[in-house]
Amino acid sequence: MNINGTTKTICLLGHPVKHSFSPNIHNYLFEKYDKNSVYVCFDIKERNLKNSIDGIKALGILGCNVTIPHKVEVIKYLDEIDVNAKLIGAVNTIKNEGGILKGYNTDGMGFVKSILDKGNDLTNKKIMIIGAGGACRSIAVELASNDVSSIEIRNRSEEKAKEIANIIKNNFTTETSCSTEKIDKKALENIDILINTTPIGMESDLCPIDESLNPQNKILVCDIVYKPHNTSLIKWAKKHNLEVVHGVNMLINQGLHAFNIWTDIKPKDEDIENIKDIYKKINNITFD
Structure with a gap:
């Protein structure tokens, strides 16, 4: 991955986030599909959630995932909510569309x-x-x-x-x-x-x-x-x-859909297997 002056950021907001496998998923996809973007994690306490969402607009961050414990609370700080996410009452994916933050749910x-x-x-x-x-x-x-x-x-x-x-x-x-x-x-x-x-x-x-x-x-x-x-x-x-x-199956599947929301690129079936291989190597495990 070649990070330079035009590299865009997509991130994860949650608490805690140090365990997250999402950077592995999305940085693999960014590299494969030649997107000049990087995925990073931010550990955000509940009292700092609003400022964090404001920061997405201010910094021009392209979008983010939202995880525990912010999926419900974050809705009040967004501009638009997808129909399904509104019905669910929780958001785990946000896209920054020219300063308009729209929430989705892929979980x-x-x-x-x-x-x-x-x-x-x-x-x-x-x-x-x-x-x-x-x-x-x-x-x-x-x-x-x-x-x-x-x-x-x-x-x-x-x-x-x-x-x-x-x-x-x-x-x-x-x-x-x-x-x-x-x-x-x-x-x-x-x-x-x-x-x-x-x-x-x-x-x-x-x-x-x-x-x-x-x-x-x-x-x-x-x-x-x-x-x-x-x-x-x-x-x-x-x-x-x-x-x-296992939880990683849901994580990978929801992550691929979030990637599609941000980039309009639909990952291939081979990407699921490649990401699973990354997960197995990192954690020294085999899948059932």
């Missing part, structure tokens, strides 16, 4: 593609989502768009979970419910897919569920946390011979 599409790529069908499936933040919003809307039967949201705060449940109820036929109760064996028996959308497990051995649970049905277990690759939730699932979807 849900990236997540659903990760499930479909493994040969799974979502029609009439019963879903349980842990967490009720921006990622949950986007994933729940996209799952409802793919005709899942029901979505149950488990979260410490019932208020946030109800907000997302109401979005689904008002726009789709998918049944929705929410609860603050801990997940037990009976809860697992009533679902097809379990999804963690919280940061629990990020660079730690914490698990969002009780690891002593012994599921009797073959559920699909998904974690949007991608570092470590095998989170405690993923390890628990593998211990019980359950099929899993």
